[in-house]
Amino acid sequence: MSEETPESIGIPNSVEDPSDLGEMLQGYIDEYQEFLSWIGTSVDHIGEGTMTLSIPYDEKLTNVRPEAGPDRRPDMHGGVAATLIDTAGGLALRTELEDPFAASIATINLNVNYLRPATGDLSATANVIRVGSSVGVSEITVESTTADGETKAVATGQGSYRVFRAKND
Numbered sequence: 001m002s003e004e005t006p007e008s009i010g011i012p013n014s015v016e017d018p019s020d021l022g023e024m025l026q027g028y029i030d031e032y033q034e035f036l037s038w039i040g041t042s043v044d045h046i047g048e049g050t051m052t053l054s055i056p057y058d059e060k061l062t063n064v065r066p067e068a069g070p071d072r073r074p075d076m077h078g079g080v081a082a083t084l085i086d087t088a089g090g091l092a093l094r095t096e097l098e099d100p101f102a103a104s105i106a107t108i109n110l111n112v113n114y115l116r117p118a119t120g121d122l123s124a125t126a127n128v129i130r131v132g133s134s135v136g137v138s139e140i141t142v143e144s145t146t147a148d149g150e151t152k153a154v155a156t157g158q159g160s161y162r163v164f165r166a167k168n169d
Contacts, residue, residue, distance in 0.1 A: 021100060022046040025091060036087065039080060049128040051092045053084055056121050073147060075117035081142045081155040082112045084124035089138035089159035092126035096136070102166035108135065109160040118144035118154040129158075136161045 026043040029036045039061060045052040055061070062074035086107055094100040122144050129137040142155040 021095070022051075024101075036083075039083070041084075041087070044123065045125075046095060048095055049092065050126065051088055051095060052123060052125045053088045053091070054121060054123040055080060055084060057119070073119045075119055076122060076144070078112075078114055078155070081114070081118060081122060081124075082110070082157070084122055084142055085112055085126075085140045085155065085157035086110050086159060088124040088126035089140045089157070090161050092128050092138050093131050093136040093161055093163065096128050096131040097163075097165075099166065104164040105136070106162045106164070107159060108162050110157065111159075112155055112157040114155050116152065116154050118142070119147060120145035122154070131163060133165070134163055136163050 022043045022045070025046070029041055029043065031037075033041075040056045040058065042054050042056075043051070044054050057076065059074060061077055061080050063077055064074055065072070089110075090105045090107060093105055094103070097103055122142055124140055124142045126138045126140040129139055131137075138159050138161070140157045140159065141153050142157075143151050144154045145151050
């Protein structure tokens with residue numbers, strides 16, 4: 001069995017333009033990350049040390065609360081926000097690496113603080129705190145639009161990730 005490399009799945013070894021990185025990450029999510037693709041994950045923004053991912057509101061991703069009544073929209077499941085926190089935090093670290101796809105990244109620790117129910121689309125913005133030689137840390141805020149059109153933070157989190165750098169990095 002051959003080892004999967006960035007080039008073998010259509011990703012070049014280096015990326016000059018952050019918008020190219022966004023397009024490549026979106027393609028990778030759509031093609032190889034079935035769960036993220038199934039929940040509708042989109043790459044909205046990438047910059048140095050930051051990125052924003054979003055997931056549209058979908059009833060398949062909600063908690064049904066029969067006692068809430070017919071006028072209340074079901075809340076997005078907290079695990080969807082946690083998935084965004086984990087994914088955005090880890091991917092944001094790649095924006096700080098010289099060769100974004102030459103390293104592997106694995107979650108070491110994930111902390112999620114839920115602030116209020118999310119009843120609309122979710123958007124997670126991750127900011128890199130630090131990327132060391134083997135560990136990176138990101139802080140992430142997830143926002144959702146309320147029924148009255150106001151955007152509010154619904155969860156915050158921090159992720160610590162093991163960075164497995166390429167031998168030449």
